[in-house]
Amino acid sequence: xxxxxxxxxxxxxxxxxxxxxxxxxxxxxxxxxxxxxxxxxxxxxxxxxxxxxxxxxxxxxxxxxxxxxxxxxxxxxxxxxxxxxxxxxxxxxxxxxxxxxxxxxxxxxxxxxxxxxxxxxxxxxxxxxxxxxxxx
Amino acid sequence: xxxxxxxxxxxxxxxxxxxxxxxxxxxxxxxxxxxxxxxxxxxxxxxxxxxxxxxxxxxxxxxxxxxxxxxxxxxxxxxxxxxxxxxxxxxxxxxxxxxxxxxxxxxxxxxxxxxxxxxxxxxxxxxxxxxxxxxxxxxxxxxxxxxxxxxxxxxxxxxxxxxxxxxxxxxxxxxxxxxxxxxxxxxxxxxxxxxxxxxxxxxxxxxxxxxxxxxxxxxx
Numbered sequence: 001x002x003x004x005x006x007x008x009x010x011x012x013x014x015x016x017x018x019x020x021x022x023x024x025x026x027x028x029x030x031x032x033x034x035x036x037x038x039x040x041x042x043x044x045x046x047x048x049x050x051x052x053x054x055x056x057x058x059x060x061x062x063x064x065x066x067x068x069x070x071x072x073x074x075x076x077x078x079x080x081x082x083x084x085x086x087x088x089x090x091x092x093x094x095x096x097x098x099x100x101x102x103x104x105x106x107x108x109x110x111x112x113x114x115x116x117x118x119x120x121x122x123x124x125x126x127x128x129x130x131x132x133x134x135x136x
Numbered sequence: 137x138x139x140x141x142x143x144x145x146x147x148x149x150x151x152x153x154x155x156x157x158x159x160x161x162x163x164x165x166x167x168x169x170x171x172x173x174x175x176x177x178x179x180x181x182x183x184x185x186x187x188x189x190x191x192x193x194x195x196x197x198x199x200x201x202x203x204x205x206x207x208x209x210x211x212x213x214x215x216x217x218x219x220x221x222x223x224x225x226x227x228x229x230x231x232x233x234x235x236x237x238x239x240x241x242x243x244x245x246x247x248x249x250x251x252x253x254x255x256x257x258x259x260x261x262x263x264x265x266x267x268x269x270x271x272x273x274x275x276x277x278x279x280x281x282x283x284x285x286x287x288x289x290x291x292x293x294x295x296x297x298x299x300x301x302x303x304x305x306x307x308x309x310x311x312x313x314x315x316x317x318x319x320x321x322x323x324x325x326x327x328x329x330x331x332x333x334x335x336x337x338x339x340x341x342x343x344x345x346x347x348x349x350x351x352x353x354x355x356x
Contacts, residue, residue: 055173088284089185090177091291103294107175115294129294136173 025087025106032111033082033094033102041079045069053105053112055136063134075133077117101130154192158183161191172292186284190312193278198316200271206324207264216352217332219343223353235260275313279304282312 032051039047049057049068057068064071080098090106103115117133137144158179165187166176182188212228215221226234233240237260241250248259258265279300286308287297303309327341332349336342337356344356 086287086291086297088291088297089187089288090174091288093291093297103291105174105292118294120296127295130296132294135294 025092025111026085028111029085029087029092029094029104030082032104032113033085036102036113036116037079037082037096040073040077043073045071045073048072051113052116053107053114053136054109056112056114056116056134059136060134072134075117077133103130103132103135157192158188161188174292186281187288189281190278190285193274193281194312194316197271197275197278198313198320200267200274201317202320202324204264204267204271207267214352215328215332217350218328218352219331219341219355220328221352226353278312279309282309 036048036051039045039051046069049072052060052068052072060068060071060075064074077100078098080096080100082094083097084095086093086095092104092106092111094102094104096102099119100116101118101120102113103118104111105114115130115132115135118130118135119132121128121131162177162179162182165182165185169176177185210221213221214224214227216224229235232238236242236245237249237256238252246259248255250256251259283298283300283303286303286306290297298306331342334342335345335356337345340355342356343351343354347354347356
């Protein structure tokens with residue numbers, strides 16, 4: 001019985017430690033976010049769209065009635081720098097120096113942006129969704 | 137093997153249930169992913185995720201709390217007629233003679249029961265100490281893993297993540313915790329009371345079939 005309890009405790013500890021994993025993922029999230037912002041700064045719509053998730057691209061094209069590469073530069077998102085990055089499992093948020101945030105998810109193509117130009121709404125930010133210029 | 141049937145049986149069905157939970161949990165997670173237009177994740181990624189970890193640990197912690205409380209409360213609380221209870225006049229930690237410690241230990245007693253002093257005090261409480269530590273550890277891991285899973289869902293809905301302190305004060309953490317606690321407390325309480333009147337022939341968890349309802353502390 002003690003051996004079994006030890007195995008149970010070890011597995012629990014391993015799960016707890018793994019919950020804190022994500023150093024590599026944070027680097028990837030930062031890199032994708034910076035690629036998006038750099039593309040916006042250079043008015044390179046095609047490169048910016050390559051960092052969006054398929055769902056976000058489709059949403060943008062449906063909203064604006066034009067190709068993603070033409071629409072993305074008109075979202076009003078400023079080319080700022082990436083500050084704090086948070087990663088939880090397959091979802092992430094990158095906070096920008098200008099106060100906006102980007103939301104990303106990890107799929108078969110790697111980390112891609114689901115929502116950009118997001119600002120916290122009034123009240124407790126954990127209760128209300130951010131107000132985003134584009135969200136999938 | 138015959139002498140270890142109880143441990144082996146429960147070890148085996150634990151593993152089978154765990155594998156089953158991993159398989160259906162993975163399917164359920166991916167079902168939700170597809171419903172939210174996300175990509176499915178692989179099996180290994182799921183079983184090492186905080187989503188799976190929180191689901192497993194919230195149940196473990198409540199089981200260990202149940203046994204920790206049961207070990208402790210049955211020292212002082214009795215239940216007339218229940219085989220789960222000590223005799224009504226034995227409530228408390230009992231004498232050294234009853235417990236065969238120190239000078240009253242015999243040659244087959246565990247070494248730390250014979251040793252006296254601090255070692256005997258530690259050994260006298262070792263079961264509840266270890267069960268209690270496992271409960272606290274698994275509850276702590278539930279909080280860590282539960283926060284990660286909760287925050288993943290928050291970010292998926294473009295909402296802010298919670299700090300650890302915010303999470304352990306959140307409705308999600310206490311809903312996960314209390315839904316497990318209440319079921320454990322109900323099961324233990326009903327076992328203590330139902331076993332006054334009902335019997336299972338041959339089980340040490342029951343009184344012998346012919347023993348009267350008011351006989352306390354007798355196991356079959």
